[in-house]
Amino acid sequence: MANILIVEDNEPLSRSYLEFIKPLGYGVTACASGEAAWQSMQEAPPSVVLLDLHLPDMIGLDLIARAREEGLPCSFVVVTSDGSVDQAVEAIRAGAEDFIVKPATPDRLRITLANAVKRHSLEAEVRSFRDESARESLGRMRGGSLAMQTVYRIVTAAARSKATVFITGQSGTGKELCAEAIHSLSPRAEKPFIALNCAAIPAELIESEIFGHVKGAFTGAAAERIGAAGRADGGTLFLDEICEMNIDLQSKLLRFIQTETYQKVGASKQERADIRFVCATNRDPLEEVRQGRFREDLYYRLHVIPVEMPALAERDGDIILLAETFLKRFSKEEGKDFEGLSPEAEELLIAYPWPGNVRELENAMQQVAVLHEGPAVTPDMLPPPLRSVQAASGAPAPAASSAAAASPDLSAADIKPLWQVEREAIEAAIAQCGGSIPRAARLLDVSPSTIYRKKESWEEG
Missing domain, CATH: 3.40.50.2300 (Response regulator)
Structure with missing residues (x-):
């Protein structure tokens, strides 16, 4: 007011x-x-x-x-x-x-x-x-790209409520960092943040990991154990790789979310916990529902506020920012004197498709800091997969122009229409850039909107 x-x-x-x-x-x-x-x-x-x-x-x-x-x-x-x-x-x-x-x-x-x-x-x-459009970080997430600004806005708005957040995205995109940011901006920030990777725990132990167990509940249960639910009481429980959870355990998780009560393995009494749920997966959760591997009612209970973490290849401008951030951190840890990236190294980082996303970039910068000396990162210091894309740092040559250079005596039948040459050049650039239209546009020195518009016209034609 x-x-x-x-x-x-x-x-x-x-x-x-x-x-x-x-x-x-x-x-x-x-x-x-x-x-x-x-x-x-x-x-x-x-x-x-x-x-x-x-x-x-x-x-x-x-x-x-x-x-x-x-x-x-x-x-x-x-x-x-x-x-x-x-x-x-x-x-x-x-x-x-x-x-x-x-x-x-x-x-x-x-x-x-x-x-x-x-x-x-x-x-x-x-x-x-x-303020939002100028933001380059939120919590431990870094990046000033438009894709990350969208994530920041959703996280900032969602953090204030108790609504369940469902984070999707490829491996290595920073889903756990997103969950941490939601917790740290929420009214529960002073309470525990408990993270549990459902894919890293054997199926027979995950129920105990979530709900805990009493002494003697199963072979090896020598003492009572408080599970993630008990430890997260009043705070946030982050269930990573939620789609890996056993279908039978999913029903117990659904009941826990609905009633805020749970039962330790081997126990006869119900316990109560006030928890804010955040979950994540690198799979398509709806496809998992269609295949019968994930309960539909649990999906709709969890999928209240969706957040999609963008792939690093979709985050224009963030690659160099993140690389310099990681380089600075690892250079300090290793006692090295790196000051930054050479222009040639930057070109390789931008041209590389980054299938492992931010985690792969972080590992690459750590490898550089451990194995080499500064002050500038040069192309020969980068891991082999990055050095192999050096040829992609320039725009790919169209097929027609290559043919013309090889054989100047072309017949009229060999000459392609200009629109076809343009289409082949654009499609070759997109393929070379791992499907990233923004990166292809940068190499072709055109606006991404130009490529999107031309692709739309091709599909309509």
């Missing part, structure tokens, strides 16, 4: 402003001096300040100037008995949104304030969008 601060030393006038504004439904407070207003603005910046220019302890324009210097996100509407043009211009130059001459009619005052509140709200949205 918008908040209005009235700064007026005339008490009857201040009360009348309060009555005029009340129908708008805004929160309203009033101050009789500039200093009192300044204290109030610092404690809780209002949306709009309705400001008298002639205050007992200062000129109203000085209050506007002070707020602008401190960066307080307040809008100002000036009310004064001095209706001169010079006074109005001075107030607007100081940063006022609008100017009202006393006596202000109720309708004039309400319309002016409503407009100021709308402008303030729009400016706040623009500031928020700029």
